[in-house]
Amino acid sequence: MYRLDQKFFQQPTLKVAKKLLGKKLIFNNLCGIINETEAYIGEDDPACHAAKGKTKRTAVMYGMAGYSYVYMIYGMYYCLNIVTENEGFPAAVLIRGLTLPADKIIKLNSNKDLILNGPGKLCSYLEINTSHNNINLNTSKFFYIQDHNINKQIDYIATPRIGIKVGLDKLWRFKIIN
């Protein structure tokens, strides 16, 4: 059980996106297992927010690996990303799905795991918003990623990314299968 740090995130984005599957996201007093991710890689990826270069919003993607990139989408939802690769190269992994273990969910009084499928729902449940943009997950005390199953095999599928109109040829969405 150890925290992932800059060394992990500062790797090729596809590798980070796949390896994040099965890892544990900790945010305040909540935690969940990442079950779905997407990669957005550089200015040559037409679906990446940085495809048109550096702007105020995308500047964080050009920064140090391991920082959060949170933005509002469609006026009602937030999406959580983690910045990857070397400083100066804009790339990030979108966290699209979390599984919250039933025994950790006090609110629901249920014996079923809570599946948060979708980046908007995930941020809504965890109460992540733009005030959590540009946070250093390598050092934050309340917001970070843990590895807790070092030798466990994770099976996943690769598909086109969801909700975009360009870059559909790339199979950069990764989802855990059982």
Place this chain on the structure above:
DNA sequence: GAATAGATCCGC
């Protein structure tokens, strides 16, 4: 200033 598209979700 105004226009517009957008890495979503839910209900019909």
Place this chain on the structure above:
DNA sequence: CGGATCTATTCA
């Protein structure tokens, strides 16, 4: 399949 709802970015 359309509506909700807002903001970063682009364009005039």
